[in-house]
Amino acid sequence: MELNFRSDNEAPAAGKILDSLLEANRRTAWSYGEDQWSNRLDGAFSELFGTQTTVIPVSTGTAANSIALACVTPPWGSVFCHRGAHILTDECGAPEFFGNGLRMVGVDGENGKMVAAHLRESIRRSVGHGVHSYQPTTISMTQITEAGTVYEPAEIAALSAVAKEFQLTTHMDGARFANAVAALGCSPADSSWASGVDLLSFGASKNGCFGAEALLIFGETNLRERAERLRKRSGHLLSKMRYVSAQLLAYIEDGLWLELAGHANRQAAQFVEAVKAHPEARLESTAGANEIFVRWTPAGFAALEKAGIQFFLWPGYDDLARFVFSFQTTEEETVTLCEALRRSG
Amino acid sequence: MELNFRSDNEAPAAGKILDSLLEANRRTAWSYGEDQWSNRLDGAFSELFGTQTTVIPVSTGTAANSIALACVTPPWGSVFCHRGAHILTDECGAPEFFGNGLRMVGVDGENGKMVAAHLRESIRRSVGHGVHSYQPTTISMTQITEAGTVYEPAEIAALSAVAKEFQLTTHMDGARFANAVAALGCSPADSSWASGVDLLSFGASKNGCFGAEALLIFGETNLRERAERLRKRSGHLLSKMRYVSAQLLAYIEDGLWLELAGHANRQAAQFVEAVKAHPEARLESTAGANEIFVRWTPAGFAALEKAGIQFFLWPGYDDLARFVFSFQTTEEETVTLCEALRRSG
Amino acid sequence: MELNFRSDNEAPAAGKILDSLLEANRRTAWSYGEDQWSNRLDGAFSELFGTQTTVIPVSTGTAANSIALACVTPPWGSVFCHRGAHILTDECGAPEFFGNGLRMVGVDGENGKMVAAHLRESIRRSVGHGVHSYQPTTISMTQITEAGTVYEPAEIAALSAVAKEFQLTTHMDGARFANAVAALGCSPADSSWASGVDLLSFGASKNGCFGAEALLIFGETNLRERAERLRKRSGHLLSKMRYVSAQLLAYIEDGLWLELAGHANRQAAQFVEAVKAHPEARLESTAGANEIFVRWTPAGFAALEKAGIQFFLWPGYDDLARFVFSFQTTEEETVTLCEALRRSG
């Protein structure tokens, strides 16, 4: 029993993903993405999403996000995202690096979400001084958000509509896209292109892969060349790309990705109930998937730690912590956590 | 039997490397390089090289090379390398991208090697116009070279000495460093820092790993911060870095890397003999390790292809081809190739 | 009579500046800043500021600011400035371009000024997530501010002290430095290095020059090489640099710069009195120098325009306007403006 609720990044890879690696490892294969696994990606994802989808496999979410943003944003363009967005606060300026000095603009919003009114106002304030100002170009939302909440398709559509109002492109950082879709019970399409998303960073590493992410470009597009150039120049065209592609194929085969995410979400839901029942601790935001933020006393958190529970005290806080559940969190671990919480009340 | 002599990039991963992945996959581990495998890298490589070594694990050689060059070269600095160097001709300007517009300067040389006199002349021609010219800053040699030849330690030392003469830093792109060390029978140190190399891109993907490379910085250094920043900003700090680090540890444990490379070299050596014995085909350069370039008639190569042999006709040529041998090339495959060559004579 | 109160950027050049151009134009001179005028800059500015000063002449404030910031800030470093700062809102990302993707961080503050508490809080929030976050590196304040207010030396010192607390460098965008010094009646030193400023963009174009600005680096420094490289690579090393340098020398000779700025300030002061005496119009901020922001009714402003007065309605507002006074605003023009305001009451 591990009792590690620090991050789904700390989970190992799932069995079927490992199997896909073994399978891909049986013999030689062409390099630099010209192998049989990589060649199947466009087809497999097009089927999954129900629309023509161009797939650029990479090994990190930062790469997927940065290539996506740099693909559609000129150096003098700006990207609007929530002020707590990972691309804004946790990638050390990777979007700025890939995008040769593009600008990230943080937008306020409760529960980790942008809302249409704030977004529109923020874009509007940025327009109108010609060549002296950055040109609003792109919006990016994170699914699930950095606050652990989930954008409903209608919310995504509302933000995309604002983007289109100003001729902006819509990107989604789907680091935990699987958890969102599992939580929403909607189709992958509904949470993406059918709600106006143009490019999606489809995360897989956090939900059972070793290191595999896919940048998806929806619809007919002339962006493939740019995306592939950016990938090559940034060192993300792996010589043995087949191993990334094989993970991705296994990940979406037979709904494995939703099965893994659903399990994680269910563990989280049990914990949510335990927090709600607790006399002192409380949820920081409307928890929707596998990432739960809890407000509590420093003493309370200390007691949990003493009980052997690992979690993540939020930087700069002693009364706010994050608990993340993964595909491999066991029922027993979840129960132990809930018990420890109850006892530390 | 595969008969694929196209590239060692097309070989799968070795059994012991796969085992290391399985081992690292047993439970949770801290993310972003703070795991127990990553933490052991500095120690393990310092021991292997016999000097203090800072290790920056990444998943591609392009990343290792580009981070290395950008670490020591300002945007207005130039990097001198052989005119056929991979970093110059095959990375789509990744060094320029990471280095914000640094300049690569190609130096002539037989057999894929720079020689001291040409290098010195090339540096000298670049100096002396102050702020109007790029500032010569770095040299980079590839081991084994793009022509399949191997730099002797004395040759490395001679080039490094030229670099030091002008206060330049010395980098080695060691994509096939293992094959070189196995061929030379020298110590890893002799082929690197002890001959004046300051930074080494230590390749592993081509010789049995899934995707693992290590940027090594020798001696006491203040470059770690820069290297780690560049890695993060370029999206190469994997959340599950343990899987890269575990491969690297297994790769250098008990001499596995030299064992795998030695096997590949021995297969290549048999082929070299077959080429030498052939009435028409001839070696393009002094083959030293696992990569053999052969000049022959288009008809000859066509006959080989017809015999089911896969190899790489060099872009722009119909009478020059590359044959690469890997850790998994079997004796039987090598014999079959040599036979096919003999018969096509 | 021109009645143009739109911007001091719209004023012509002053007579003595023109004379300096004529003087410099008499014969040949070495190019690229190796002329006798450029060679005198370090000495002249060192004397003016009472400390060793390195001078990098350029022709725009954007160049001076961007070279300054890129000189001291790595691509993964951040620059803290007021949220309304010109470098943040009006240079289309020039600092990001010169700085290869550094980040600008806007800090709140009344009257266009940062205050120590907000600045400290803003820096603190940015620290502490290691390689994942930008590294706070630099602060920049604008003198006079974008709200037309003037930083007192004590205020500058307080902000610089916060910078030093976190080992940050202090830059001042002195586009209207002359107006500030004239208004404060202090020494140039007191408004800069003696209050902790490390680099100053010393503006001259707005106050009587054709196009001349100087990046000043105070004290012993190893930044000259970086600054000169950045200037060359960005195309700001003029072949006929003498004409910029000659302007700068004339500008600071015999206090011309303060004389011109003082005149502009005095005209502005008359207008301030007129606004204060007005029943409806009011000052938007504590006007301190030559740039006055006025809140009034759209009808009021329309009446002024009808009276032939040119001023700048602030983008996005119909009840806020800027009036700028320059060295060449005549008494008569000022009186006419004040009269027109009074009549439009």
Added chain:
Amino acid sequence: MELNFRSDNEAPAAGKILDSLLEANRRTAWSYGEDQWSNRLDGAFSELFGTQTTVIPVSTGTAANSIALACVTPPWGSVFCHRGAHILTDECGAPEFFGNGLRMVGVDGENGKMVAAHLRESIRRSVGHGVHSYQPTTISMTQITEAGTVYEPAEIAALSAVAKEFQLTTHMDGARFANAVAALGCSPADSSWASGVDLLSFGASKNGCFGAEALLIFGETNLRERAERLRKRSGHLLSKMRYVSAQLLAYIEDGLWLELAGHANRQAAQFVEAVKAHPEARLESTAGANEIFVRWTPAGFAALEKAGIQFFLWPGYDDLARFVFSFQTTEEETVTLCEALRRSG
């Protein structure tokens, strides 16, 4: 008498150019290129060149060249130019900086000129390795060349034709475009767009201006936005742009530019005759305009220097020197130089 034959960059500004500055300095004018002089540029140059021309005024040739190249070349694109081209060897990587790491490729050629066969071969060698290689995108020729020779319209057309063969864009660095047109006696059109040039850096600073260059984009274009963004971000949108624009207008009015250049060329022609008549000294290349390269003995050059003649010994040589003639080189100075040469024979 100055006897300065070092560079036309060292000449002062011409009288009529100075007059244009005085004229533009009479009153206020809108800033940032929205003044009446800047507004007339498109029209004036369209008339001069006989085709629709978009004008981007800047103050240095490096800015004009770099904006031009970055406008049409992606970061993964390459620019082919003569191996001695100023943009390759003397701008410290400004094109790479503006172009975010684009690559300059030097092409061999006698007399400072590229020829079609070499250019085609050089482009061909760069094509064909997909995303791993830079994408050939642009060619650039310098008029007059760095060897002082002049491209004939037919030669320009031949190079442009090669460019079009590969879908590349053609740029001309016309730092001394005036001297070329004066020498050729052709129309400005013939030496540019009518021979296939898409973008021209139209130089003026070396031929009588204080600091004024114009990037010209010929024909209908969607590049204006990109060019203006690059100009702003690089700090080249002068607040008082009228002074640059006024110079440019005066420069091309009534053929002043050709008159000034013609004078310089004629002085140079006298010197060419003197060199031809000299027993030892000889022309390094077919001198065509105002820049003459001479091979001679070190002792010979020393004698000239002793005679008070200023010229430019080529970096790295003691037997090669450059003599440049400008609009203000007097007959008397030329005669004195020729005499000194004769006497030093």
